[in-house]
Amino acid sequence: MVNAEKFEGNKIAVLGCGKIGEALVRGMLESGFAARRQIHVSARRAPRAEWLSETFGVAATLDNADAARGAEVVVLALKPSLVLPVVSEVAEALAPGVLLVSVAASVTTAQIERQAGAGSAVVRAMPNTPALIGQGMTALASGTRVSPAQLQLARALFCSVGRAVVVEERHLDAVTGLSASGPAFIYMVIESLAEGGVRVGLPRDLALELAAQTVVGAGGMVLATGEHPAKLKDAVTTPAGCTVDGILELEAGGLRVALIKAVSRAAERAGRLADAAHR
Ligand SMILES: NC(=O)c1ccc[n+]([C@@H]2O[C@H](COP(=O)([O-])OP(=O)(O)OC[C@H]3O[C@@H](n4cnc5c(N)ncnc54)[C@H](OP(=O)(O)O)[C@@H]3O)[C@@H](O)[C@H]2O)c1
Helix, strand or coil: CCCCEEEEECCCECCCCHHHHHHHHHHHHHHHCHHHHCCCCCCCCHHHHHHHHHHHEEEEECCCHHHCCCEEEECCCCCCCHHHHHHHHHHHHCCCCCCCEECCCCHHHHHHHHHCCCCCCCEECCCCCCHCCCEEEEEEEEEEEEECHHHHHHHHHHHHCCEEEEEEEHHHHHHHHHCCCCCHHHHHHEEEEHHHHHHHHCCHHHHHHHHHHHHHHHHHHHHHHHCCHHHHHHHHCCCCCCHHHHHHHHHHHHHHHHHHHHHHHHHHHHHHHHHHHCC
């Protein structure tokens, strides 16, 4: 059933179809990764299930086991505290060889494997909110029973909402601190750049647009050119020009140290949440 780029099975279930689940359903449909008839979702409330069914034309139910029954892939898009209870709830409905894909922070592949029982393969994914607009960054880690083809399929699923990379599970707390928390850090950078624009006389809306697209463009340059950001920065910084004066202010303000510490603290916190979840 496994094709690297497209889901060719009969059924892919998304349990707990909230913000991330909805982004995945939209991405899978828009990218052609899966068709409506292949996607089944579950929600906790009837109005939400009806809305998902009407909006995306997918089968939607309040019964997790119904959604999961016989599916080749089951995405667990639930809050971390609900992942293990819901896996236990649906365990009897899981098809042999099912691939479970969890997006929940802190819940390990080993915990999910234990709950799901032998025969299930588990991939853990850490996406971020830009997945809601198809610009996500997801890191994926395999449990012990995942075949290369299943991992490739999981990666293709998340490529439908942005970029996706495979990492070792021990790196997922670090990923949480960088790319999952990172959008919040960058929103603060955008807000501050725009505030600077306002300070030098730009209308607020214009300042915000300039700041946001500057961040999009700079990120795009790093990815498209493959150049080290220091080299790209040097290319913008003409001798005795204005940019170098701005850079001096950023260094004096400790921008680099602040961002390094922000990622480190968020990653440490992700690790502590994981430890607490395992106790
Ligand atoms: N949002 C992010 O940026 C992000 C990034 C990385 C990872 N994650 C992870 O993704 C997971 C989902 O996050 P989210 O932001 O998408 O949360 P969310 O919007 O709250 O989605 C969870 C959904 O599960 C539903 N639900 C609750 N109990 C259920 C049950 N027993 N059976 C079936 N569905 C149930 C909720 O319905 P109600 O609203 O009716 O309770 C809600 O629609 C979390 O584990 C989070 O750690 C999120």
